[in-house]
Amino acid sequence: LAKTTQPISMDSYEGQEVNITCSHNNIATNDYITWYQQFPSQGPRFIIQGYKTKVTNEVASLFIPADRKSSTLSLPRVSLSDTAVYYCLVGALNSGGYQKVTFGTGTKLQVIP
Amino acid sequence: ETGVTQSPTHLIKTRGQQVTLRCSSQSGHNTVSWYQQALGQGPQFIFQYYREEENGRGNFPPRFSGLQFPNYSSELNVNALELDDSALYLCASSTRDTQETQYFGPGTRLLVL
Numbered sequence: 001l002a003k004t005t006q007p008i009s010m011d012s013y014e015g016q017e018v019n020i021t022c023s024h025n026n027i028a029t030n031d032y033i034t035w036y037q038q039f040p041s042q043g044p045r046f047i048i049q050g051y052k053t054k055v056t057n058e059v060a061s062l063f064i065p066a067d068r069k070s071s072t073l074s075l076p077r078v079s080l081s082d083t084a085v086y087y088c089l090v091g092a093l094n095s096g097g098y099q100k101v102t103f104g105t106g107t108k109l110q111v112i113p
Numbered sequence: 114e115t116g117v118t119q120s121p122t123h124l125i126k127t128r129g130q131q132v133t134l135r136c137s138s139q140s141g142h143n144t145v146s147w148y149q150q151a152l153g154q155g156p157q158f159i160f161q162y163y164r165e166e167e168n169g170r171g172n173f174p175p176r177f178s179g180l181q182f183p184n185y186s187s188e189l190n191v192n193a194l195e196l197d198d199s200a201l202y203l204c205a206s207s208t209r210d211t212q213e214t215q216y217f218g219p220g221t222r223l224l225v226l
Contacts, residue, residue: 034214043115043203043217044156087155103148103155 004088009108018075020107022088025069033064033071034089037082038106044087048073075109083111115139117206117218125224126194134189134221138206144168145187146215147179148203156203162187199225 005023012018024033032051036044048055050062050071061074075082085106116139126132138145144163148156158171162181176192185206191198201222205215 036217041201041220041222043117043205043220045115046214046216049214103157105153105155 004090004104006086006088006104006107008105009110011110011112012078013112014079015077018078018082018109020073020075020086020088020109021070022073023070024088024090027068027090031090033062033068034091035060035062035071035073036087036089036103038085038087044103047086078109078111080111080113082109084109115216115218117204117216119202119204119218119221121221122219123222123224125226127226128194128196130194130225131190131192132194132223134191134202134204134223136187136189136204136206136218138185138187138204139216142206142208142216143185144207145181145185146205146207147187147189148205149173149198150201150203150220151197152200159189194225196225199223 032049034049035047037047038044048057048060048062050064052064052068055062063072085108087103087106089103118137120135124132136145144161146161147159149159150156159173159177160170160179161168162179165181178190180188187204189202201220203217203220205217207215
């Protein structure tokens with residue numbers, strides 16, 4: 001199972017772009033990369049998912065290099081409401097390899113006014 | 114709002130008791146996964162149910178058991194509660210038909226005294 005490594009915490013000022021990098025050196029061919037956001041005492045919320053290159057949605061962008069051993073979540077112009085824990089998750093969704101994946105400790109993003 | 118609901122929102126039990134937590138999955142989703150999240154940690158996978166059968170299990174003892182019903186709702190049962198079982202219990206629904214992500218409910222906060 002692919003293990004992920006993320007920074008424990010990050011601080012950013014409002015309005016700045018934030019990039020959170022996740023390392024997953026032993027990612028498997030079938031694995032997708034998914035990022036979740038979690039506020040205290042709430043369930044994780046899906047942000048973005050990708051397999052390779054770049055994916056963009058209305059909330060964030062996900063950059064995945066060719067070797068897929070890392071990925072970077074980019075949050076444009078963060079606001080105070082983006083203060084949360086961000087989890088990088090690697091797994092083959094809905095296949096035999098996904099069932100035992102764990103979230104790790106995530107990256108606690110603190111947005112400063 | 115993911116469409117995944119959980120009940121109850123909070124629960125207090127004493128050591129040795131049994132507890133049942135409930136989850137209603139998002140419409141159209143046939144897979145339910147349960148996670149345990151201790152304070153300050155990422156969610157840890159307990160097990161997953163697909164079409165009423167357990168379809169993968171994490172490192173949790175047999176006193177953690179579950180059910181999935183024909184309408185794809187699910188229950189998590191924990192017997193012989195221990196103090197360390199105090200956590201936020203999350204369920205997530207998904208579909209196996211595509212590489213779709215999991216959608217989490219708000220969780221049930223369990224406190225074991």
